[in-house]
Amino acid sequence: MTDLRINPDRMLRNLAQLSEFGATGDGGVHRPALSETHLAARVWLCAKLEAAGLEFFTDAAGNHFGRLACGPDGAASLLIGSHLDSVPHGGRFDGALGVVAGLEVLETIRDTGLDLACHLEVVDFTDEEGTLVGLLGSRALAGALTPADLENPRGGREALADGFARAGITDPTAAARDPNTLAGYLELHIEQGPRLTAAQAAIGIVTALVGIGSFALAFRGRADHAGTTPMDARRDAGLGAAQLMVRAHDHVVSDYPGAVINFGQAEFLPGAYNIVPETASISLEYRAESQDRLNALERDLLDIAQETAAIFNLQLETHPQGCVAPAPCSPVVRSAFAAACETLDLKSMDLVSGAGHDTQAMTSVCPAGMIFIPSAGGSHNPDEFAESEDCENGANVLLHTALTLAAKGDF
Amino acid sequence: MTDLRINPDRMLRNLAQLSEFGATGDGGVHRPALSETHLAARVWLCAKLEAAGLEFFTDAAGNHFGRLACGPDGAASLLIGSHLDSVPHGGRFDGALGVVAGLEVLETIRDTGLDLACHLEVVDFTDEEGTLVGLLGSRALAGALTPADLENPRGGREALADGFARAGITDPTAAARDPNTLAGYLELHIEQGPRLTAAQAAIGIVTALVGIGSFALAFRGRADHAGTTPMDARRDAGLGAAQLMVRAHDHVVSDYPGAVINFGQAEFLPGAYNIVPETASISLEYRAESQDRLNALERDLLDIAQETAAIFNLQLETHPQGCVAPAPCSPVVRSAFAAACETLDLKSMDLVSGAGHDTQAMTSVCPAGMIFIPSAGGSHNPDEFAESEDCENGANVLLHTALTLAAKGDF
Numbered sequence: 033m034t035d036l037r038i039n040p041d042r043m044l045r046n047l048a049q050l051s052e053f054g055a056t057g058d059g060g061v062h063r064p065a066l067s068e069t070h071l072a073a074r075v076w077l078c079a080k081l082e083a084a085g086l087e088f089f090t091d092a093a094g095n096h097f098g099r100l101a102c103g104p105d106g107a108a109s110l111l112i113g114s115h116l117d118s119v120p121h122g123g124r125f126d127g128a129l130g131v132v133a134g135l136e137v138l139e140t141i142r143d144t145g146l147d148l149a150c151h152l153e154v155v156d157f158t159d160e161e162g163t164l165v166g167l168l169g170s171r172a173l174a175g176a177l178t179p180a181d182l183e184n185p186r187g188g189r190e191a192l193a194d195g196f197a198r199a200g201i202t203d204p205t206a207a208a209r210d211p212n213t214l215a216g217y218l219e220l221h222i223e224q225g226p227r228l229t230a231a232q233a234a235i236g237i238v239t240a241l242v243g244i245g246s247f248a249l250a251f252r253g254r255a256d257h258a259g260t261t262p263m264d265a266r267r268d269a270g271l272g273a274a275q276l277m278v279r280a281h282d283h284v285v286s287d288y289p290g291a292v293i294n295f296g297q298a299e300f301l302p303g304a305y306n307i308v309p310e311t312a313s314i315s316l317e318y319r320a321e322s323q324d325r326l327n328a329l330e331r332d333l334l335d336i337a338q339e340t341a342a343i344f345n346l347q348l349e350t351h352p353q354g355c356v357a358p359a360p361c362s363p364v365v366r367s368a369f370a371a372a373c374e375t376l377d378l379k380s381m382d383l384v385s386g387a388g389h390d391t392q393a394m395t396s397v398c399p400a401g402m403i404f405i406p407s408a409g410g411s412h413n414p415d416e417f418a419e420s421e422d423c424e425n426g427a428n429v430l431l432h433t434a435l436t437l438a439a440k441g442d443f
Numbered sequence: 444m445t446d447l448r449i450n451p452d453r454m455l456r457n458l459a460q461l462s463e464f465g466a467t468g469d470g471g472v473h474r475p476a477l478s479e480t481h482l483a484a485r486v487w488l489c490a491k492l493e494a495a496g497l498e499f500f501t502d503a504a505g506n507h508f509g510r511l512a513c514g515p516d517g518a519a520s521l522l523i524g525s526h527l528d529s530v531p532h533g534g535r536f537d538g539a540l541g542v543v544a545g546l547e548v549l550e551t552i553r554d555t556g557l558d559l560a561c562h563l564e565v566v567d568f569t570d571e572e573g574t575l576v577g578l579l580g581s582r583a584l585a586g587a588l589t590p591a592d593l594e595n596p597r598g599g600r601e602a603l604a605d606g607f608a609r610a611g612i613t614d615p616t617a618a619a620r621d622p623n624t625l626a627g628y629l630e631l632h633i634e635q636g637p638r639l640t641a642a643q644a645a646i647g648i649v650t651a652l653v654g655i656g657s658f659a660l661a662f663r664g665r666a667d668h669a670g671t672t673p674m675d676a677r678r679d680a681g682l683g684a685a686q687l688m689v690r691a692h693d694h695v696v697s698d699y700p701g702a703v704i705n706f707g708q709a710e711f712l713p714g715a716y717n718i719v720p721e722t723a724s725i726s727l728e729y730r731a732e733s734q735d736r737l738n739a740l741e742r743d744l745l746d747i748a749q750e751t752a753a754i755f756n757l758q759l760e761t762h763p764q765g766c767v768a769p770a771p772c773s774p775v776v777r778s779a780f781a782a783a784c785e786t787l788d789l790k791s792m793d794l795v796s797g798a799g800h801d802t803q804a805m806t807s808v809c810p811a812g813m814i815f816i817p818s819a820g821g822s823h824n825p826d827e828f829a830e831s832e833d834c835e836n837g838a839n840v841l842l843h844t845a846l847t848l849a850a851k852g853d854f
Binding site: 226244254258259262264265268271277290292300303306317353385387410 | 671
């Protein structure tokens with residue numbers, strides 16, 4: 033089986049057809065979860081799955097599946113997939129590539145007529161991007177979606193209700209699947225970052241998906257007249273916020289290599305040229321690959337913020353804004369990815385995923401792992417781009433990993 | 444005349460009466476320029492001036508004058524005053540004290556029956572605070588107000604037109620007064636800062652009113668995914684802005700003692716927790732007491748901003764937002780203030796005014812100077828406060844300075 037390869041033309045033709053759904057005319061797609069364009073893409077997928085001779089079904093969360101019954105009766109399934117929804121005005125590779133690659137792997141194995149130790153399923157998860165909730169389908173399948181998650185959805189309750197009505201979804205939490213039916217989960221995705229290209233590697237093997245913490249921070253000082261108040265008599269909230277941003281950045285770069293932080297929002301009040309800022313509100317987000325490191329990073333960042341507040345005689349308010357636990361990928365799956373890269377003579381490297389993906393939810397219920405291929409043009413915009421050869425390489429790694437793991441059935 | 448003193452009870456009673464116009468119930472006043480409350484205060488002033496036996500008149504800018512004809516026919520006038528308008532929800536001392544003190548000085552000198560070498564006039568200038576235009580009345584009198592100043596007023600064209608209609612003002616530029624009729628200008632004001640209190644000085648003799656420069660700055664980088672983009676691969680506009688704020692602050696404190704800067708506004712775009720800021724817009728204002736120092740400061744600040752942009756691989760846009768030239772006070776007037784403080788045994792100190800005042804406009808047409816008395820509770824808010832004894836001291840310094848200068852007539 034070492035010489036087996038996916039059919040790149042078939043896969044890329046499918047990707048191109050899929051790109052027509054919600055096409056924005058500039059290479060991108062607009063397929064927010066459960067929008068008309070997203071649901072149209074799913075109708076297309078359903079037809080493709082059935083034409084491929086796969087057993088098509090959906091679950092209570094709207095997740096779409098195509099099953100190749102290549103294992104013994106009652107065996108679990110190795111799932112391979114990603115998602116067809118996009119961010120608003122996003123790119124055509126994010127998510128869609130993982131679904132068409134999963135389909136391609138199943139078609140390739142179907143054509144061999146092989147009997148394996150488990151079944152294979154290609155899966156298209158609902159609302160990975162969070163237009164509505166975020167990882168809605170994969171968390172529902174993993175039994176991690178709660179009614180509370182649906183009460184204050186990111187996209188608003190009305191949009192969620194509208195989407196559910198369009199898709200015929202009533203209670204997505206009912207999609208929780210018996211873990212005994214899950215042999216594992218594999219996902220192919222574009223990197224959405226520059227590391228593979230910089231390292232000239234064809235495949236990135238994800239060691240873990242980062243945990244994410246976030247705070248709304250507010251420094252409070254005094255709104256003095258900026259002309260009559262000497263520099264040393266001020267309580268300048270803006271200066272405190274600026275100092276924190278600089279110090280936190282330097283600290284993370286020096287003491288937390290690989291981790292990232294971001295201050296994405298800033299507002300000074302009262303907000304006049306000639307008034308020293310009384311309040312400086314900034315948003316802090318930080319990501320690290322392990323819970324220990326995430327905790328240490330949070331402690332350090334809040335310590336620096338408190339020290340900075342003290343230096344400038346400011347009050348500091350810290351409001352947690354939600355967090356995501358780090359998700360380590362399965363060592364067995366990682367080893368199988370690495371072996372496949374060796375079989376295919378592809379240079380691979382281990383890396384941490386700085387973004388969330390459906391794999392994040394799946395790690396809690398079965399051995400799960402994901403690979404990245406190089407991409408350019410940034411992320412979540414119409415310019416995102418992956419070379420056809422890289423897409424092909426990624427799908428072939430999925431293929432040989434699936435063959436290895438499905439031959440075992442339980443890993 | 445060394446023993447002559449103003450009548451503190453009369454002056455403070457006037458100040459208390461004036462505080463009723465636009466009283467906000469918390470010790471402050473709301474008397475925006477040419478509002479109903481401001482115009483009511485002016486009606487009160489008019490009655491006071493006439494009751495004091497002064498010759499009342501107004502000019503084309505709505506400035507109010509009360510004249511004591513104590514000099515020879517055809518002599519110029521030494522003006523003493525300030526303004527009755529306040530910032531919205533401001534304090535009861537800012538401006539009003541200078542007007543009632545001017546009136547008190549004229550009443551005191553009137554009672555002596557002295558003949559002097561020039562006349563005396565108490566003046567209440569229109570719109571010092573800039574609710575409409577800023578230094579409107581004093582610049583008009585000094586011939587420095589242009590039609591262009593009235594085309595895009597700070598407070599908007601509609602508010603200006605409404606105010607002019609209420610006050611019966613049609614063309615304030617016609618208020619330009621023959622400089623030969625101006626012997627000089629004196630102003631008493633609260634400090635609006637902590638320096639006199641810190642130095643335990645009773646009187647601050649203003650050496651110059653600062654010049655002010657301002658820029659809207661925009662750093663532009665790239666809006667990357669804050670999870671997938673490593674720290675060293677970013678072009679983080681927010682980090683550039685933060686670094687500039689910190690560096691500029693440190694530079695001014697170390698290299699420009701006495702000068703001040705302020706970053707009063709900040710906005711990061713696109714403004715999401717998980718997106719590296721593409722644009723960071725901040726406002727910069729800086730003040731220094733001489734044109735040379737103001738120019739050097741501007742050059743240094745823009746150099747630091749450019750350096751910072753280069754370090755973080757950002758573009759920098761700099762949009763000038765208007766400037767005010769520094770206004771040195773008359774050495775003759777300053778000497779007369781100092782001599783008066785000595786006569787009255789009051790500790791004085793030289794200081795720079797970090798804020799603009801009507802004196803700023805008057806320095807361009809006649810020998811002008813101003814003094815500060817200690818104040819607490821900040822500035823431009825209902826808590827601003829000056830002790831009665833300090834108000835009395837300030838008025839007595841005005842009195843003896845006026846006696847000295849008006850005895851010369853031309854200085």
